[in-house]
Amino acid sequence: MKKILAFAGSNHAMSINHQLVEYTASLINDFEVMVLDIRNWNIPMYSINMDPDQTPEKIAELIWLIKDYDGFIISSPEHNGGTPAFFKNIIDWLSRREKNVFGKKPILLMSTSPGAKGGATNLNYLTHSLPYQGATIAATFSLPSFFDNFKEGAVIDEHLEELKENIAEFKKVLNG
Numbered sequence: 001m002k003k004i005l006a007f008a009g010s011n012h013a014m015s016i017n018h019q020l021v022e023y024t025a026s027l028i029n030d031f032e033v034m035v036l037d038i039r040n041w042n043i044p045m046y047s048i049n050m051d052p053d054q055t056p057e058k059i060a061e062l063i064w065l066i067k068d069y070d071g072f073i074i075s076s077p078e079h080n081g082g083t084p085a086f087f088k089n090i091i092d093w094l095s096r097r098e099k100n101v102f103g104k105k106p107i108l109l110m111s112t113s114p115g116a117k118g119g120a121t122n123l124n125y126l127t128h129s130l131p132y133q134g135a136t137i138a139a140t141f142s143l144p145s146f147f148d149n150f151k152e153g154a155v156i157d158e159h160l161e162e163l164k165e166n167i168a169e170f171k172k173v174l175n176g
Contacts, residue, residue, distance in 0.1 A: 005065055005068075009083070015039060019150065059090070099133075105136060
């Protein structure tokens with residue numbers, strides 16, 4: 001059985017992107033899915049001064065997990081139109097430890113926010129930048145206006161159908 005690693009690139013205790021990842025993972029029952037909670041990871045800011053001698057323990061753990069899984073579901077918040085420093089720092093560490101960290105494996109890349117654009121600006125950036133780290137972006141999903149479109153722990157209305165279509169596309173790529 002193929003294995004999927006899912007996580008949100010957020011360190012917010014009540015992360016709406018983490019909620020979206022957990023919900024999305026719950027919709028997939030024909031693969032093994034592990035939701036990794038990285039919200040409390042304390043990763044030092046990447047610096048060339050630490051390179052190559054020091055790798056934070058959690059970064060080494062994430063590299064091992066990425067190698068062990070067949071595909072990924074990642075949801076990232078958007079801060080001021082860009083990738084949050086927390087997640088960008090993790091990407092920077094990963095990219096300096098493994099040139100092809102994602103190994104061309106498929107990713108369902110998502111974002112949500114309280115706003116009407118649903119983190120679409122950052123989602124666009126990540127869609128173009130993560131392939132430099134070996135990611136194959138199989139599908140993307142942006143959930144706008146989280147608090148209007150995520151009720152009682154679930155995506156609602158037409159957004160649910162769109163999410164399911166993106167999950168299906170991701171699974172199709174995952175299955176080869």
